[in-house]
Amino acid sequence: GENVEQHPSTLSVQEGDSAVIKCTYSDSASNYFPWYKQELGKGPQLIIDIRSNVGEKKDQRIAVTLNKTAKHFSLHITETQPEDSAVYFCAASLAGLTGGGNKLTFGTGTQLKVEL
């Protein structure tokens, strides 16, 4: 089955700096890579996702890059703000096929702390 590794487990940055979180996956057939943000005591919320036919996607201060050959993808947050502090999870799935649904395999999470 799919295996997703995520690094680092904790990340502390100064407000205004950039933050980068990296993930690798094992199943070359995976084609959908979402990133979730989870605040304390709440459920994860999707912040950005990327399909395997795209190499990069941006949404304001957030961007995700995908390298299919190396089987890794990264989350980039620019101009970090205190409200970006949360746990971030990457995930991978083989989606869009009957019988597969959106069974997501998650990384172990990154605790991001943005310090003033």
Add this chain to the structure above:
Amino acid sequence: DGGITQSPKYLFRKEGQNVTLSCEQNLNHDAMYWYRQDPGQGLRLIYYSQIVNDFQKGDIAEGYSVSREKKESFPLTVTSAQKNPTAFYLCASSNPRAGDITEAFFGQGTRLTVV
């Protein structure tokens, strides 16, 4: 408002008891999922259902059971056979289609503690 509702938010159970966690969605999604989250670990899939009256085991199904009698509901029962049930449980739903990829939406979770 459309979304996924999990209840209760906090649940305490005595050892040896079964307990059922509720998950309801009004997004008209076909697929629903249960994940377990432990400190320092990612989310792990317990069970999933792609359609009413059908469900499949995930990676850690032992000690759990589910039912999918209605499209909008996917309750999870944590049985006494689950050796370490204390965890944060998350329900999700999505609307997968052949040839398409859609995001999964999560509920706010239920924190189960065995006392």
